[in-house]
Amino acid sequence: MADPASLPRVASTNLCADLMLVQIADPAQIVSLSYQSRDPRVSSIVEVARAYPENRGGVEDLLYLKPDIALVYTGWNGRGHAELLAGRGIEILPLPYPATWSDALKTTREIAARIGRVEAGEIRIAEAKQRMRELRARIRPYRALYLRPSGGTAGSGTYVDDLLRLLGLRNVAAEQGLSGWGRFPLERLVTSPPDLFLLGYFDRVRPGVASAYGRHPLLRSMLERTPAVRVSGTLWGCGGLELVGAAERIVAQIEALPTGSGPIAVGQP
C-alpha cells in the first residue's frame, strides 16, 4: 500500500460523493466532506463526517481547502469556474448520477483509481457484489411500486428499477411504460394496483406536510390493504455502493411480512 502522505488530497462537495469517498479513501487523504454528510436526516455517515471539516460545495470552499482532487456531481453549480480551479492545481472530478448498480460499481472503480486506492476499491466492490449476490431470488416476484410522498416513482433507466430487478421484484412503474423519475398517477394506482409498496422518504414528512398525493385517502386505504416496505432514506438517495445496505433492509422487511400477504400467494399449493 502506498504511503498515505503521497496520496492525492481529496475533497468531496456533496453527500453522494461523500459516501463513495469514505468507503474507499484513506482517512488521511480526505480534506473535507460536504455539510450534508453531518445531517442525520439524510446522511448515514454522521459520525465519520464529524472528523473532517465541512464545505458547502462552492468554488471558494475549494480554493480555500486546496485539495488535489475535488469530487463534484455533474450538475455542480461551480462548473463555470472549473478552469480557474484547474489553474490552481485543483482537479475537478465530475461523478455521473448512476442509472444502474453496475454504474455504481464502475464509478467506484474509477474514483478508486484516480485517488490512488485501487486495491481498497476492489475490496469494497467485491464485498458489495457478494452481499448483493446473496440477496438474489430470496423473495417472491412481487409486483412492487416505488413511491415517494409527492407521487414520484422510478421507471425504467433508474437505479431503483435496476435494484428491484436484481432482487427479483417486478417494477410496476416500468411495466406501465414509465421511464426515468416520473410520477405515478393516482388513477393508475386504481387500474393497476401493486402487490407491494416500496415507500421512500415517507418517514421524513409529518402527516400534515405530505403532499396532496401522499395524503390522499385513496392511497392511504391502499396502504392499509397492501404490504408496504419502507426504504431507509439515508441509504437511498444516491444509488452508490451503500445501496446494498438499503437492499438488505428491503429484503429483510419483505421476508418479515406475514406469509401469504399479497395476491401472489392466492391459489398457490
Add this chain to the structure above:
Amino acid sequence: MFQIRPRSLTLVLVLTLLGLSLASLCFGEAPLSLGEVVGGLLGTGTEEQRLIVQQIRLPRVLLAWLVGCSLGASGAALQGLLRNPLAEPGLLGISASAGLGAVVALYFGLTALSLWALPVAAMSFALLATAVLYALTRAGSTNLTLILAGIALSSLATALTSLALNLAPNPGGVQDIVLWLLGSIADRSFDDVWLCLPFVIVGLALLLLTGPSLDVLALGEGEARTLGVDLGRLRGLIILGSALSVGATVAVSGAIGFVGLVVPHLLRRFVDYRPGRLLLPSALGGAVLILAADIAVRLLDTPKELMLGVVTALIGAPFFMALVLRSRRDML
C-alpha cells in the same frame, strides 16, 4: 352586436359550468368512456370506475368550483368597493398572503394541533393583507398607490413563503415552493374540499349580500351615503368575505393568479356595468375559467403536469398588460 340579459347570462354560465364539469370528469389518466364516467359517478359502475370518478376526479371538479367562485366573486367585489378595475386578490397580494399563512401553519407544525389551523391561518393572513390595503386606500391614495402597495405586499408574502419553506423543521423542496406560488388542484381529495367548503360558503354569502350596496356605491361615496348605504358595513363584509373565501381555498390549492382580474372584466358589459349584478356571474365565470384551465393542464402533454397558475397567468398576464395600456391612454 348580440345582447345577453343578466338572467340568461347566469343561465349560460351555469350550463357551461356543468358541461365543463362533465368534461373534466372524463379527462384523466385512465381511459374511461362517457358512459363509464356517468356510471362511476352515480355508483352503478365497477368499483374501479367508482374510485376513479368519485375519489380522484370529482374532488378536483368541486375544488375548481370553490376556487373559481371565490376568486371571481372576490375580484368583482374588490373592484366594486375600491372602484378600481385592477383590484384582484392575486395582484393585491391577498392570495400570496393566504399562501404564507398556510405554509406557516403546515410546515411549523400548527396543523398537528388541528387540521383547521390550516384554513384559519390562511384566512387570518388574507384578512390582515386586505385590511392593510384597505387602510391604505382610506388614507386617500390613488389607484396607482393601491396597485403598488399590492405588488409590494405580494412580493413580501412570496419571499416570506420561500423563506419559511427553507427554514422549516422539515424543509420543503423547490416543488413545494412552486405549488404554493402557482397553485394546483391535482390529486386533491374530499378531505380538502370539506376543509375549505364551510368558509367558502360563508365568504361567498357575505360577498353576494353586498350587491345592492355596490350598485349604489358606483355613483360615488357621498351619493351612496346619502342614499342610506352603510359604508363601514359594506367594507367589512367585502374584506371579511374575500378573506374567508380566498384564504380557505388558497389553503388547499395554493395561490392562483389573475382569475379575479379577468373574469369581472369579461362579464361587466353583460350586466350593464353594474358592480352589484356582476358578483354572481363573476363567481360562476371564475369557476368556468378554473375548470377550463384545469382541463388544459391535463390536455397539454407535458412531461410534468403544469401548475394551474401557469395557465391562468398565460391568459391573465397579457390581459393585465392590455388593461394597463388602456388605462394609460385614458389618462393622457
